[in-house]
Each structure stands twice: as C-alpha cells, then as structure tokens.
Amino acid sequence: MKSNKISMKEIARLSGVSIATVSRIINENGRYSDETRQRVMDIIDKYQYETNSIAKSLRMNRSQTIGVLVPDINNEFFSVIVQEIESFFFDLGYSTIICNTAKSAEKEKEYLKILDSKMVDGLVCISGQEEVLTDVLKRKVPIVCIDRRPKIDSNVAFIASDHYAGGFIATEELIRKGCRRILVLTKQQNLSSVNERLNGFSDAMLKHNLVLGKEQYVTIQSDHNNLDAAKQKVQQLIENKMKFDGIFATNDWLGLGALLALQENGIQVPGEVKIVGFDNDTISKYCNPPLTTINQDKAALASKACGILLEMIEGKTPKIEEHQLLPVNLVERQTT
C-alpha cells in the first residue's frame, strides 16, 4: 500500500531545490532565503505534506509515549496493571503502547528494540523473563520493572508485591485451619516473584515444625495451561494415593485446577483438603466454592510504578528504597 504523502525528495524536485534545503526549511534549522521557503511551503501545502510526529520526535528526542512490555495480556493481573498505567499517563499527555511478549525471550528482545526505535520516553517491564534484557536498548531510557528484579543500573527501578509475605500468610492460613500435610502447587519457572512465594511457604512450614520434603513441591510445566495442567497433576496425586490435607497454589488458576480435580474425585473442599490461591483474580471470587487467596494491590503497584517512571523521565532521581515491596493480604473465602 503506497502512502498518499509526498516525500521530501518529491518536494525538492517540484520546488527545484535540494533535499537538504527542504529539510532545513521543514526543521526551521539553518539558512535559506524567504523566497525559497515560500516556494517549498507552497508545494508542501499543495500536497499536504505533514511533518509527522516521527520526524518531530527525531528532532525533539521526546515522543510523549510510554512503552509497556507485558508477558501475557490475557492474564488479569497484568491487564489490570496495564490499564492503570495507560490511564495514569494519558491524563499527563502521554500515550501508552503495549507489547505482548507472550513470555518469549525472543519477542521481548524484539519489542524492546521496537519501543526503543519508536523513541519511547520510558518503559514499564512486567515480569516474564528472569532478567530484563536492557542490553538491546540503544538509548538510556528510564525503566521501571514490576515483579522482576533487574540488574543494578541507574536507570532501572524495581517494584513488586511482597511475595514472600504472601507465601508465608497463605501457608499459615492452611496451618491455622488444621492442615499438616501441605503441598505447594506451582509452575516450573525461575521467576523471582514465584521463588519468593515458595520461600514464604517453606519458612512458614519450618516455623510450625511441619515436615517439608521434595515430594511436597508439585510442579507443572511452564508452557502448559495453568488450570488444565494443575487439574491433571492433582488427579495423578489422587490416583497415586498421595496423602495431603492442604494445597498452596502459587496462582488462582492452579488453585482452581486443584479444586476441580478434588471435586471430580468426591473429595470435600474445604472439609478434607483446603486450598489457598494467589492474586485474587476475579475467577477466585466466582468459582465454586470461592477460593481463599492472597490479594495483590494491582492499583497501588501500577500507581507506584508510574510515579517513579514519571520522576525518572523528568530527570529527577526517584527516592527508591532498596526493597520497594507493597503489602499483600489474605482474602478468606470458602476453600479454607
């Protein structure tokens, strides 16, 4: 599809001047006579050449655009945060362009390059890969990472929920309700957010002198659908006559998968097995029975991240504490 816009080259040809002269006139930069200027402007008006905002941002080095890298736009935790970011920055005159990396390192690299080349003024990277691949960036763009610990760098800030506390609270909830043989159900991935939830789990188990062995860590493959894989895995555990009375699922979809497998086998929840999920996704509220879970404050995460990014864009050095962790809380429903 050919653009209906006239090129600089065409303008130069039609007005009988060099491309460099057209460029100088458009950019109002350098020498040219009034007469030449008029000739060029007439051609431009005639063909409605518009210096588009790309040309402008090349000169100004500001695009009033924020880039957001998100690993899975179809995950409620991420989509809510992205919405909040968009809304925050729109009110300040910034547009937000969102890139869905589908948890692929290759895509993440590609999109970082794209956002860099589109001259975004700042980036929000939401967890996906273990490390932020900032080495693909050519400009020193301010970056705020949510849920992903970046390498120490002056232009990268970090913010996350207190995942460790979440894992600890979830496990203590199960223990308080009488569980003694507790499994943790998680995805096989090496994300700091998930690792910290697991640390919270094991510390709570140790604090209460409960047995903790390898077999209590039940993992599903990272590329599998949370719900289906969790359901299948718990089905296997039941068939293998594994004994357990509590499950801490590191996200709500895993928790729901476990719940469905237990129900299909006639095992009472919370009577025989109790479950705590993580994230407080909408599904946890409306499934049956509603899932006890750990709530992350998505709005606060987004607004903190935006505030920090804005300060960095404006050239201020934001006051970032070493651990910028937001509190989480238990939402007690009917699976515990």
Next chain:
Amino acid sequence: MKSNKISMKEIARLSGVSIATVSRIINENGRYSDETRQRVMDIIDKYQYETNSIAKSLRMNRSQTIGVLVPDINNEFFSVIVQEIESFFFDLGYSTIICNTAKSAEKEKEYLKILDSKMVDGLVCISGQEEVLTDVLKRKVPIVCIDRRPKIDSNVAFIASDHYAGGFIATEELIRKGCRRILVLTKQQNLSSVNERLNGFSDAMLKHNLVLGKEQYVTIQSDHNNLDAAKQKVQQLIENKMKFDGIFATNDWLGLGALLALQENGIQVPGEVKIVGFDNDTISKYCNPPLTTINQDKAALASKACGILLEMIEGKTPKIEEHQLLPVNLVERQTT
C-alpha cells in the same frame, strides 16, 4: 533524561561538515567525497550513532509494525483476539503495538494519530465507538475492523461474529426450555454487535408469538461495571415483583450478575429462571452453576482479520464478501 546517543548536529560539529552532509552520508543519498564520508563514519563509529528504525521507516515508508486499537484490554474477548493477532504477525516479521482506548472517543482519536505517526503498516480496530474515526489518519493505512461497521471505504474491511444469529439462538434455547416471559439484559450503548443480538432476540420472540414489550428490555448504564450493575438491576426487578422466567444477557458478566441476584433471593436457576449469556468467557464455565452461553470463535475472528489485513498491506484487494460474518454456537451448560 538525556539520550546517550550523539545527534547529527554533534556529528557534524565533530567532523567539521554541515548537518546536511551528515544526513546525506547516513542516508547514502547525494554527493560527498570519500574522504568526508570516512571522517563522518569514524565519528559515528566512535560515538555509536545508530540510524534508528524511525529514520529508516521515514525513508522506507514501512515500519513492519501493526497497530491494534482495543477498547478494553481487560475484557477476555478482546485480549484473546489481540494475542492471536500479535502471534500471527510476529511469525511474519511484524511487531504489534497495542493501544487501549478505554472506550473513550478522545483516546481512540489520540491513539489513531499516534499509530499513524509511528507509521504502522496496518491497523486492526476492535469495536468501541460506533464509527471508526479514520478521518484523523493522514496516511491511507489498511484497516480491518472487528465488530464495528465502518463507513464504506476502499481501505477498510469488516469482520464480525453473526451476532444476530447468536441472539436468535440464545432466545430459542430459553423458549425451548419452557420460558415464556423472557427479559433481555443489556448495556445502554449503540454498538452494531449488541444491536444485532437484540434484533435476534426480538425476531425469535416474534417467531414464537411471545409477548414483547418495552419493559422486557432491561438496560444498565454503559459506564457501569457489568456484573455489579446487572446484579443490582435484577435485585430491583425482584423487589418490584416483576414476573419473568428467562433472561438473555448480552454478555456473560451481565448473566453472572443476574445469576447472583437470583441466588441471593433464593430463586432457583435454572428451576425458576433460566439464563443464557454471550461470549463464552472463561468465567461462564467456572461460575456456579456454569452458564449456558453463545460462543464466539475468537481464534477464527482474529485469523480472518489478520489474513485480510496482510493482503491489504501487500497491496492485494482482498475478496471480502459483503457480510463477513462468522458463525456462533450455543454452549449448553447448567443455567438452562
């Protein structure tokens, strides 16, 4: 925040030539001596100036980027389609930038301008406003609209589910299961997709000689949360002793809201009142009881839209039938 990239102006100063000469050399366009070229290239290498992809796309008029306008990234129907579009185009070497318009006409205009200025090669517009505001575009970009009827224009294609059939099938399902006093629960908005669902509803009622009056159209305000507003509205109907035995909800969240209100009032679903939703969102499968609904084939919608857009980008004229409507189907669960 200052960019760490050296500007053309700086390069010109350091190599002792004019900015126009630097531009000619970078763009390999126009006259300059080998010696001058070497001098400028040395400075560029030294400071790692990179002609970024914006500068390139200005010359090439191709950005290998697709823009997607989506009214609500937190709505599963949209987020699934956006994911499919991203995946389709990434495999072809295109990147996708997503803009969340939050159903605001102002934002939609702004983002259309942004995507235009970022020189996207094609656009996918998912419903939000009644009309596509293509008049803000400066270039003739190929556009595919999903769920939104565009003005007739050579560069705009349209694709949607057969919403009329969906409304008809949903209503006939209620009638077949014995409902006679059927309400339709919908949002107050003028979207073609919703209007067609309502037309399907009324035609099915007429076909079966059922009474159809104004009071059977129950609407909630468009800016309200689907679930909460629907729940509140149905609560009011119950308090007002309105008689009804079936509800066709034009989306699953409205259906779930109705279900919750009925349950809180001890009204049996499906025993006393039956409900059919629309969209087959995940929530419809896992709520209690699971909701009967109309399934839209999101993957097919996305892949059709992508195929058409690609053809348009490649300068072909896609064979678009006048009504590019994809079939829907009933998913019978436990609310009917």
